[in-house]
Amino acid sequence: MAGSTYGEVFKLTTFGESHGEAVGVIVDGVTPGVEIDNAYIQKQMDRRKPGQSSVTTPRKEYDTINIVSGIYDGKTTGTPMCILLYNTDMKPEAYDDIRNAFRPGHADYTYLQKYGIRDHRGSGRASGRETAGRVAAGAVARKLLERRGVEIVAYTKSLGGIKCETYDESYIEQNPVRACDPVAAEKMINRIHELAAAGDSCGGIVECRIRGVKPGIGEPVFDKLDAELAKAMLSIGAVKGIEFGAGFAAAEMLGSEHNDPMDASGFLSNNAGGIVGGISNGAEIVFRVVVKPTSSISKPQQTMNVRGEEQTIVTIGRHDPSICPRIIPVVEAMASIVLEDLYKRQGALHDQ
Template sequence: MAGSSFGEQFKITTFGESHGEAVGVIVDGVTPGLELDIAYIQKQMDRRKPGQSSVTTPRKEYDKVHILSGIFEGKTTGTPLFIILYNSDMRPSAYDDIEKLFRPGHADYTYLHKYGIRDHRGSGRASGRETAGRVAAGAVARKLLEHSGVSIAAYTKEIGGIKCETYAEDEIEKNAVRACDPVAAVKMIEKIEELAARGDSCGGIVECRIRGVRPGIGEPVFDKLDADLAKAMLSIGAVKGIEFGAGFAAAAMLGSEHNDQMNQEGFLSNNAGGILGGISTGEEIVFRVAVKPTSSISLPQQTVNLEGVDQTISTVGRHDPCICPRIVPVIEAMACIVLVDHYKRQAAMHDQRLVDLL
C-alpha cells in the first residue's frame, strides 16, 4: 500500500488493520549497538493503549510488544526492527449492520473510491489503531534522541472549548485527559462524559514542546523541519490543522511584534516556534495541532448506502468520545521520528559528531 512509509534515513512502515490479526511497524535506519529494552517501548505503548479511563474507548488491547528482528542480546543490530502488536479484543461482527453504509466523518467513502474495496471492520487500515505501530517506532526514536539531550512533551491544551489556563508539566500524566492544567482537566473530563452520555463527541487542541534540538537541523527548501513535522502530524487521521510558534495569530501581528529579535545572549522571543527558514534555531520548538471530534457517535446521522440510497446510521461500539488523551503519545512519537530522521540527514551531510550520537 503506497503511503504506508515515512522518513528517509530513519524510515518506518506500518502495517495491519483495526480488527485484523495484528498491527505493527518495520523500522529501518536504527543505529547499531543501541541498548533497547522492550520495557522502554512498552511504557510508551501503555500510554496509547485503549481502556485507560472513562474518557477512552473500553476496548481492551494490551499492545504487548514483540520484536521479531533487529535486536540481539538487548542491542540493536542495525538491521530492520520488526515490531508486531497482536490484536486481542477484535469484534468485527459489530460492524456487520453498517457494512454497506458510509459512516459520516470516516474514510469509508474515499477508501472505496480509491481501491474499489474496503475493510469495513472498524475502519480497517484507516483506523486510529494504525497509530500503535507509530508509537512503537517513536519509542525507538526517543531512545536515540536521549543521547542528544532532546526531550519531547505533548499535552492537551484545550478540549470542547475548555482551555488550560496554567502550565504544569508534572500534572500531564496525572489526569485522564493529559492536560497541563489540573483544574481545567476536571472540567474537560466532565464535558467528555456529558457528551458521551448523549452519544456525541468533541475535539480539542494538543500542544507539543521540543527542547534540546541544536541549531541547524532541517533540509530546505522542500524538506524543512517544520514542513516534515507538519506532514507527520497531518498524517495522523484525527489531526486537521497545525501551527508553529505564534501560529495563526501572526496574521494579526506587526513585523516589529512578530520578529524574534536577538542580542548577545540569544533570541528575545520565540514567535517562530524554534524554526526559521525550515531550520532549527536552538530555541524550544513549539507547535499545536487541531484534533477533530471522534467521528463514531451513536446519535442518528444521515448517510447513503453503497447504492446511493438515503439511510440513517447510528455508530454503536467502543469508541473514544474524545481523541486528545490518546493522541498525545502519537504526536510525541511522530515528532521523535522526524527529528531522528533529520539528525541522521545532517550527519550524513557533513557533521560526524552527530553520527556518534545517532
C-alpha cells in the same frame, strides 16, 4: 499499500488493520549498539493503548510488543526492527449492520472510491489503531534522541471548548485527559462524560514542546523541519490543522511584533516556534495541532449506502469520546521520528 512508509534515513512502514490479526511496524535506519529493552517501548505503548480510563474507549488491547528482529542481547543491531502487536479484543460483528453504509466523518467512502474495496471492520487501515505501530517506532526514535539531549512533551491544551490557563508539566501524566492545568482537566473530564452520555464527541488542541534540538536541523527547501513535522502530524487521521509558534495569530501582528530579537544570550522571544527558514534555531520548538471530534458517535446521522440509497445510521462500537488523551503519545512519536530522521540526514551532510 503505498503511503504507509515515512522517512529518508530513519524509516518506518506500518501495517495491519483495526480488526485484523495484528498491527505493527518495520523500522529501518536504527543506529546499532544502542541499549533498548522491551520495557522502554512498552511504556510508550501503554500511554496509547485503549481502555486506560473512563474517558477512553473500553476496548481492551494490552498492546504487548513482540520484537521479532533488530535486537540482540538488549542492543540494536542496525538491521530492520520488526515490532508486532497482536489484536486480542476484536469485535468486527459490531459493524455488520453498517458494512454497506458510509459513516459520516470516516474514510469509508473515500477508501472505496480509491481502491474499489474496503475493510468495513472498524475502518481497517484508516482506524486510529494504525497509530500503534507509529508509537512503537517513535519509542525507538525517542531512545536515539535522548542520547542527543532532545526532550519531547505534548499535552492537551484545550478540549471541548475548555482551555488550559496554567502550565504544570508534572501534572500532564497524572490526569486521564493529559492536560497541563489541574482545574481545566477536571472540567474536561466532566465535559467528556456529558458528551459520552449524549452519544456525542468533541475535539481539541494538542500542543507539543521540543527542547534540546541543536541549531541547524532541517533540509531546505522542500524538507524544512516545520514542513516535515506538518506532514507527520497531518498524517495522523484525526489531525486537521497545525501551527508553529505564534501560529495563526501572526496574521494580526506587525513585523516588529512577530520578529524574534536576539542578544548575546540568544532569542528574546519565540514567535517562530524554534524554526526559521525551515531550520531549527536552537530555541524550544513549539507547535499545536487541531484534533477533530471522534467521528464514531451513537447519535443518528444521515448518510447513503454503496447503492446510493439515503439512510440514517447509528455507529455502534467502542470509541473514544475525545481523541486528545490518546493522541498525545502519537504526536510525540511522530515528532521523534521526524527529528531522528533529520538528525541523521544532517550527519550525512557533514560525513558524521
